[in-house]
Amino acid sequence: xxxxxxxxxASIERIALYSRPLEKLLESRSFVxxxxxxxxxxxxxxxxxRKDLSYFGEFGVRGIGYDxxxxxxxxxxxxxxxxxxxxxxxxxxxxxxxxxxxxEFLKRxxxxxxxxxxxxxxxxxxxxxxxxxxxxxSMLGLLVESLEIEVGLIATPPSEAQHTADRLVEAGVKxxxxxxxxxxxxxxxxxVENVDFTVNLDNLAYFLxxxx
Amino acid sequence: xxxxxxxxxASIERIALYSRPLEKLLESRSFVxxxxxxxxxxxxxxxxxRKDLSYFGEFGVRGIGYDxxxxxxxxxxxxxxxxxxxxxxxxxxxxxxxxxxxxEFLKRxxxxxxxxxxxxxxxxxxxxxxxxxxxxxSMLGLLVESLEIEVGLIATPPSEAQHTADRLVEAGVKxxxxxxxxxxxxxxxxxVENVDFTVNLDNLAYFLxxxx
DNA sequence: TTTTGTGAATGGATTCACAGCC
DNA sequence: GGCTGTGAATCCATTCACAAAA
Numbered sequence: 001x002x003x004x005x006x007x008x009x010a011s012i013e014r015i016a017l018y019s020r021p022l023e024k025l026l027e028s029r030s031f032v033x034x035x036x037x038x039x040x041x042x043x044x045x046x047x048x049x050r051k052d053l054s055y056f057g058e059f060g061v062r063g064i065g066y067d068x069x070x071x072x073x074x075x076x077x078x079x080x081x082x083x084x085x086x087x088x089x090x091x092x093x094x095x096x097x098x099x100x101x102x103x104e105f106l107k108r109x110x111x112x113x114x115x116x117x118x119x120x121x122x123x124x125x126x127x128x129x130x131x132x133x134x135x136x137x138s139m140l141g142l143l144v145e146s147l148e149i150e151v152g153l154i155a156t157p158p159s160e161a162q163h164t165a166d167r168l169v170e171a172g173v174k175x176x177x178x179x180x181x182x183x184x185x186x187x188x189x190x191x192v193e194n195v196d197f198t199v200n201l202d203n204l205a206y207f208l209x210x211x212x
Numbered sequence: 213x214x215x216x217x218x219x220x221x222a223s224i225e226r227i228a229l230y231s232r233p234l235e236k237l238l239e240s241r242s243f244v245x246x247x248x249x250x251x252x253x254x255x256x257x258x259x260x261x262r263k264d265l266s267y268f269g270e271f272g273v274r275g276i277g278y279d280x281x282x283x284x285x286x287x288x289x290x291x292x293x294x295x296x297x298x299x300x301x302x303x304x305x306x307x308x309x310x311x312x313x314x315x316e317f318l319k320r321x322x323x324x325x326x327x328x329x330x331x332x333x334x335x336x337x338x339x340x341x342x343x344x345x346x347x348x349x350s351m352l353g354l355l356v357e358s359l360e361i362e363v364g365l366i367a368t369p370p371s372e373a374q375h376t377a378d379r380l381v382e383a384g385v386k387x388x389x390x391x392x393x394x395x396x397x398x399x400x401x402x403x404v405e406n407v408d409f410t411v412n413l414d415n416l417a418y419f420l421x422x423x424x
Numbered sequence: 425t426t427t428t429g430t431g432a433a434t435g436g437a438t439t440c441a442c443a444g445c446c
Numbered sequence: 447g448g449c450t451g452t453g454a455a456t457c458c459a460t461t462c463a464c465a466a467a468a
Contacts, residue, residue, distance in 0.1 A: 008437060016414035020393050034449065042395055047439055047452095054451055062450045063446040079414045080421035098310035104370075104393055104410045151416060158316075175416040177409070181232050181316055183254055191419050193412040197389070198316045200405040202228035202291045204363060204387040207403050209292035220459060246427065259430095259461055266429055274428040274467040 011052040015075055017042050018049065022072045034065040084109050088149045088173070090164050091156035092117040092127065092134050095179060099155055100130055113147045116140060118160065137167060144171040151175045158182050165192075223264040227287055229254050230261065234284045246277040296321050300361045300385070302376050303368035304329040304339065304346050307391060311367055312342055325359045328352060330372065349379060356383040363387045370394050377404075 021041040025033060039046040053059050053071075056078050060066045076082040087105075089096050092115050099105070100112050115132045116139070117123060123136045135143065143149065152168040154161050154176060161180035168176060175191035178184055184192055233253040237245060251258040265271050265283075268290050272278045288294040299317075301308050304327050311317070312324050327344045328351070329335060335348045347355065355361065364380040366373050366388060373392035380388060387403040390396055396404055 006436090010437070012415055012418050013411060016411045017395075017408075021395065036449080045439060046449095047441095048437095050449090050451060051438080058451070060450050061446065062444070063448050065449065078418070080417040081414055085413070085417055094310040094313045098306040099409075101306045102409075104408075105413070108410050108414070110410070110413055150420065151413070175420055177412055177416060183229075183233065191416055193416055195407070195409055195412055196229075196316075197311075197314075197407050198320050198322070199225060199228045200389055200407055201297070201317070201322055201363070202293055202320070203224055204389060204403055204405055205292040205297055206224050206290070208362065208387055218458090222459070248427080257461060258427095259463095260459090262427090262429060263460080270429070272428050275426045276468070277427065 007055045011055060012079075014042070014044060014048070014052050015056075016079060018052075019072060019075045019079075022068055022075070025068050026072065031068050032065045033068055033071075035060070038066070081109050084111055085151060086111055086113045086147060086149050088113065088140075088144065088147075088152045088168075089115045090117075090152055090154050090168065091160070092122050093155065093157070096153075096155035097127060099153060099179075100127060100132070113149060114139075114143050118156075137164075140167055140171045144168075144173055149173060151177060153177045153179065154184075155179045219267045223267060224291075226254070226256060226260070226264050227268075228291060230264075231284060231287045231291075234280055234287070237280050238284065243280050244277050245280055245283075247272070250278070293321050296323055297363060298323055298325045298359060298361050300325065300352075300356065300359075300364045300380075301327045302329075302364055302366050302380065303372070304331075304334050305367065305369070308365075308367035309339060311365060311391075312339060312344070325361060326355050330368075349376075352379055353383045356380075356385055361385060363389060365389045365391065366396075367391045 018038060021038065035046040035049040039049045042049070057074065059071050059074050087110055089100050089112055096115070100115065105112070112130070112132065114135060115127060116135045116137055118137050122134045124133060126133050150173060152173045154164050156164050158180045161178065161182045162184060165176055165178070165184045165186055169186055169190055176184065176186070178192055178194045181196045181198060186192055230250060233250065234245070247258040247261040251261045254261070269286065271283050271286050285294070299322055301312050301324050308327070312327065317324070324342070324344065326347060327339060328347045328349055330349050334346045336345060338345050362385060364385045366376050368376050370392045373390065373394045374396060377388055377390070377396045377398055381398055381402055388396065388398070390404055390406045393408045393410060395406070398404055
């Protein structure tokens, strides 16, 4: 393992990607895979796979490849998805409800433990197919502490996103996954990731137009 | 304008990002902005803003800055979001329904003109707050042609994602926005963008863990 | 004076290519 | 013989710094 070298952010992202096909391989009883094959499945360069992993250790066997079970376990350890993370949902509209029922989250150890909304019409209702009751924003501080919530997912209307982020920070969450098309302002010690699918569509539109 | 220089893919993505604060500026009656200020709003370097734009032309005025209206129009033209794009939704589950009601899409000229699902229980139903009736997959080819659908959004369960993509390609769509955590296989002439929020959460988890 | 547009310089990330190991 | 791990080489993206323009 290279000691002390700086790890490219892109490597972290790809490592998360590598785990997806590994899970499928296990289901189909394949227990060994080469960087060549894994790279194919993820559409990257084989050397890239090896280098990405090498930032964190030596997980393969020369002449053989990688043990799928071991590699998957190693990746989970690297990413911190070898434990449960407790999430709060902010905004119980269409997108929020889709997120809370999104099975991939639970499968990977992400667990919603509270839902908040600012609309009086929604507060107090139970979200079907979950056991969660929609809480008023005033409960945020209390519940973040008592339920040990670490990450907040913002799925409010854009106009409420910044205010919601401010309240989350006050309440003590450490990271935010922001689904609104707004660039949030937040203290340096709070991590934020943005998900904005309109950007993805814009990209498709650009490249579609290009190839005329 | 630099002629013939290759445009970094990252620049396209950022240019889409620049348009978000510009829209807000217009609403608040600000008609001029410097690269410095726009960069702040988007959390990038001012030189980056200028270089990104310079790949496509000269949109600013030296000593002054950029005219917000003009720049926004220019960006829309660059990205191809100055016209309507016709979308199909594949999979009318929680995520699919959230996408079809996602207002940001319509605001940017993306319009769902058909919804498909493979479940008999859903086919024939009308999606509330839209005028769309859920179609069986067998209608895909016909409707892609008659409605001139260019992009398909895959929001099926992961197990159906590849099959759905194959059908979309058969039917003649040119691009796919894939919300399933699966790496799709498709012909080279079909554009694919992937959206996988669990990857974003994995990233947050990694950096949260790091900073202990 | 101010701020753009852009070559040049820097800094990263990706890929190559091969030594090292099974 | 086959595949990993990794320094070196390459490629690409970002930032600097300043001439050009208003």
